[in-house]
Amino acid sequence: RRPGTDKTTKNLLKHPEAKNIVTRVIIGVDGNAYINGDSEWADGTQSDALYALKDESLGHAPIIVEVQHSV
DSSP: OOTTOOHHHHHHHHSHHHHHHHHHHHHSOOGGGEEEOOOBOTTSOBOSEEEEESOGGGOOOOEEEOOOSOO
16 A cells, blocks of 8 residues: 555544644644644655644644554
8 A cells, every 4th residue: 555545544543632642742742733734745646644743833733643654
């Protein structure tokens, strides 16, 4: 499968609790500080999720999430 094409994973990562877990583990910030962004890029590729800051004055970068299905 191509990255970003699994709809179940994409929908799960849009859930507020999943976003909260990711943002807290990665940078220690509550998920409410982020919104679900558009995870499709100009070249047609897609990420599983993109979390963008609601308030850029917090100084954190956006978070791109990719879920690996197999190793």
